[in-house]
Amino acid sequence: MAALELFNTLSGKVEALQPMGAPALRMYACGPTVYDYGHIGNFRTFLHVDVLRRFLRQQGVAVEHVMNVTDVDDKIIRNALAAGKPIAEYTTRFERAFFEDMEALGIERPEHTPRATEHIPEMVSLIERLAAKDIAYQTEDGSWYFRIARFAGYGKLSKKDLEGIEDGARVDADEYEKDAARDFALWKAVKIGADGVSEPSWQTALGAGRPGWHIECSAMATALLGESFDLHAGGEDLMFPHHENEIAQSESASGHPFARHWMHVRFLLVEGKKMAKSEGNFYTLRDLLLKGHRASAIRYLLLSVPYRHQMNFTFDGLAAATHTIERLRTFHRRMLRGGFATDGVNAAVSAATAKAAGDFTAALANDLNTAEATAAISEMVRAANSAADAGTLTAENAEAVLRVLALFDEIFAVLEDRDEERTRAALAWAEAEGRIREAAPELVAKLALGDSEIEALIAERTQAKNSRNFARADAIRVDLAAKGIVLEDSKDGVRWKRK
RNA sequence: GGCGCGGUACCCAAGUGGUAAGGGAGAGGUCUGCAAAACCUUUAUGCGCCGGUUCGAUCCCGGCCCGCGCCUCCA
Incomplete structure (x- = not known):
């Protein structure tokens, strides 16, 4: 196999990526937060991770790939509340849409796609391990935080030193009581809204609440891949603080290096x-x-x-x-x-x-x-x-x-033409959602023409051509072209395709 | 302010210390009843600007200009 040389954010160098200590290459990629439909920026990241896993497999390296689905977080809670739906119902819809989009883009499904809400016990036990070492501490409101000062390696991924972080950082006004400004939440105590309705929460040994953002990845990666594994990937924005915090939590709890290799996909611009x-x-x-x-x-x-x-x-x-x-x-x-x-x-x-x-x-x-x-x-x-x-x-x-x-x-994965099928699926979805008006009108017209009608018109044109009625033949061709059908005459007959 | 990335033809973009891949678009041509597809030719003496190192720099070093990202639970 050709060894894959991959840039490692942690070392700052291009290094060989190879499985260690297991037959398969174990990799974890941060997945979607299912609060809305995925955008092309999200998919750029998932697409490049897809290329990575496809290439590894092509080179004969088995892959065990975990991609989490974040199905509880502030945005989800906010949006679900606005939609008047329980969060599970809300997230299920967008999770399904996300996997449909992955499929439409030809992104292979990872071996594991765990949901955060199904791994609360692992998160709790991880926080308990940190608490036992006095690295996690509870504030008066019942939330748990990670004591950054206790992790000497903090900043090693994003190349930040603690001083710089604290100087430059804005402090979230409602996160009072923390020992240090950059200490981050491991567990958020349940809050009661103004209307007396509480946010979604889990009753655990840590108290009633919900997980902080970073803990889910540490817990699920460890549960599915072990305390140390080969590669962790994600969008560049996740490098800090998300991945930095994952490292701090995981390595503080286990005492072992977390992911050896880190891959970050850069953001895209749209029209500059x-x-x-x-x-x-x-x-x-x-x-x-x-x-x-x-x-x-x-x-x-x-x-x-x-x-x-x-x-x-x-x-x-x-x-x-x-x-x-x-x-x-x-x-x-x-x-x-x-x-x-x-x-x-x-x-x-x-x-x-x-x-x-x-x-x-x-x-x-x-x-x-x-x-x-x-x-x-x-x-x-x-x-x-x-x-x-x-x-x-x-x-x-x-x-x-x-x-x-x-x-x-x-x-x-672009040679097989499944575009029409995917476009039709998108149109069906728009129809069902009452959003069909957002579809391009010519698209609807284009897909309205069935294959048999097209072939009948082509047969008619061939007849016209044979009787040297080129005016009629050309008229049919022009008409079809307007509907997105392109004809190609060849020695062995007429070929056509949708454009 | 801290950390980092980039400026290559009309657009996207690869790349190397020894003289600029590829794709799209444009122009001309071959083929075709005409097209389409395909092929051929063509489009940067030039790789942001100024110095330096070198026999030689787009590629190394320094400075400058411009654009961008992260430092905000945005992939």
């Missing part, structure tokens, strides 16, 4: 600006599908810039990604269609194929350089198309090309 509702450039996956953009193009675009670079998501870029995928799929179909010479091989294509496979793997092994990986494939595509045009591509070449495409698609 930070994505924010106030900027009007905030997009969920569903928003984009309803505008007629394809799930595969979104996946490809979000992966096209390596994870450690800030990427600028633009609609021009999305159009370019759509064209790139079209080209790859057209090429893939051409290779599958066959009809190539059966004797010998085209040496130039063989060389291009071998080079593409090697470059592709080397690019990904080099800190997951997805941009270089896609470039490796493009060079092969041109060589093979060129030879096929010249009639010098053989069946053996085509098979080799298909093997490289399979290698590519095991990671990028």
Whole structure:
């Protein structure tokens, strides 16, 4: 296997990532807080983690991947209250939507996707272990905090020193009583709202309350992967304080190193600006599908810039990604269609194929350089198309090309065209939610035309062409094009596709 | 203020101490009844600016300008 060299935030260096002490590589990635639909920024992170796990498996490394679902937190409580629903009902809906979106984007499901609310006992016992060492302490309101001063390594991940943190930090006004400003909550005592209704809470040995944000990841990672494991990943914003606090809690309790390797995916910009509702450039996956953009193009675009670079998501870029995928799929179909010479091989294509496979793997092994990986494939595509045009591509070449495409698609997963199915699902969802007006009108019209109607029109056009009635033939083609159907005449008949 | 990242053609973007991958877009051409698809040619003497090191720098060092991120339970 090619060793994967991956940047490690903890060491600040690119280092080999390999499983230690277990047959599988154990990794934990911070998952969604299910309080709303996932946006493209969320998915950029999950997509790159997906590439990581797919590449590891391609290289023969088994993966045991945990992604938590945060189903209790302040935003959930606030939104569920506003919606007048119990939090479980509220989160179930968004959790389901999240996994549907993962599926639409071709993101593999991790081996474990634990919910925070199902691991409260583990969190409580972790806090108890900290309390026994006087690292966790209870304040007058019943909440529990972590005593940062007791963890010497605090700041080692985000490269912050405690002084700097305290100087620069704003202190949350309602978090009084703490011993030090940056001590963070492990357990939040139950609060009674102004209306006398209490927030969701669990009655535990720590008192009635709910978990702090960081403790769930420490508890679930430890429960499922052990006290020490190989890799922990997440968005760059989580580096501090979330991951720093996870390390502090976990290592203070266990006395062992927590995750050896840390991977952080940088944020994206949308049309050059930070994505924010106030900027009007905030997009969920569903928003984009309803505008007629394809799930595969979104996946490809979000992966096209390596994870450690800030990427600028633009609609021009999305159009370019759509064209790139079209080209790859057209090429893939051409290779599958066959009809190539059966004797010998085209040496130039063989060389291009071998080079593409090697470059592709080397690019990904080099800190997951997805941009270089896609470039490796493009060079092969041109060589093979060129030879096929010249009639010098053989069946053996085509098979080799298909093997490289399979290698590519095991990671990028865009060749199989399930876009229409996904768009239809998004439309059905919008319909059910009463949000169909948000869908692009031409999209609805496009999908209204069934395959059999299209094929009938194509048959009519072929007849017209045969009787040299080109005016009629062209009219049909133009009409179909307006509905997003593109025709291609070829020696062996007419091919069509939805654009 | 602290920590960090980036400025490469119209857009996105890779990259190396030895003379600029790839994708999209544009232009011209081949093919086609015309298209589409595909292929060919073409689009940075240049990699933010100024110095320095070097035989040689886009790539190393220093300074400057510009943009951006984190330090706010936002991936």
